[in-house]
Amino acid sequence: MIRAAIVGLGRWGQTLVNSVQGKSEKLRFTHAVSRDPVRVRDFTAEHGLETIGALAAVLEHSAIDAVVLATPHSLHLEQILASARAGKAVFCEKPLTLTKADALRAAEVCREAGIVLGTGTDKRFFPAMAALAQIAASGELGRLLHIEGNFSNEVPAKQFSAWRDSSDESPAGGLTGTGIHVLDSFVHIAGPVRRVTAQLLSHRPPPDPLDTLSVLLEFEGGVSGLLAAVRSTPAFWRVHVFGRSGSAEALGRTELIIRKSGIEPERRTFAPADSVRINLEAFADAVAGRAPYPIPPREIVDVVAAFEAIVTSAGSHGRPEDV
DSSP states (O other), X not given: XXXXXXXXXXXXXXXXXXXXXXXXXXXXXXXXXXXXXXXXXXXXXXTTOEEESOHHHHHTOTTOOEEEEOSOGGGHHHHHHHHHHTTOXXXXXXXXXXXXXXXXXXXXXXXXXXOOEEXXXXXXXXXXXXXXXXXXXXXXXXXXXEEEEEXXXXXXXXXXXXXXXXXXXXXXXXXXXXXXXXXXHHHHHHOOEEEEEEEEEEEEOTTSOEEEEEEEEEETTSOEEEEEEEESSSOEEEEEEEESSOEEEEETTTEEEEEOTTSOOEEEEOOOOOHHHHHHXXXXXXXXXXXXXXXXXXXXXXXXXHHHHHHHHHHTTSOOEEO
């Protein structure tokens, strides 16, 4: 059992704890770092968490194997570096960092320290997405030509958080909240991105944002792509991969549609699964030495590199940006 500390107990920090606490035989949260222990007192008591006021104290604690970061994005790099230097495995919510240079530094320091680096792009573990990636990699669709996806929801409007709505912490509209999950799936399936062109149209600013992000992508392998994220609209997930011999489309967490010439589309439905728990348990397996972490550092860095290019392009009114 990996013993972990959660750093940050906002909405998503609590989601991470809830996904495994009392359910997983691989990872258990024992400590929590919160700047406002009184606010989270009921939650920590319910889940048996010892509250500590600062990350530094957690890093000195010999009974803690790993640190899970659910903190403002601009804090990630220094917190990852401190965790690695203390010999603690570190799982960091997405985006890992806000720039490629910082992502490279984080990955390198973790490699040198010999510790596992995990990241919170859990949507690739949706059952439909796992099947989609497998089909794309198998060659069943033929040569891959194009990929497109959309992840939109109403979370920013319904659950306001000041730092999440800062343009410095969360640039390019829905990119940090939802779009990065699609981007992670793209990189996982189609490889590194070469060039992006992004458009951000804002109809209303936070705290009740109404905006759309549209991104045109070119991948190093010659695949083209389209990514969209809308704030705010009812929750929607879709990733569609097109190949010479067919296409496969993941709709939501559990539905996959496969289309091939001359036959009716094949619809597959999968049993629901908690992608957050799957990701954390995969991280725990890697920390325990049972299996490699399934999101390799090169993919983590490639996602941040494309993320940074999208932010730059969106901020320059759609100027194409090399990754």
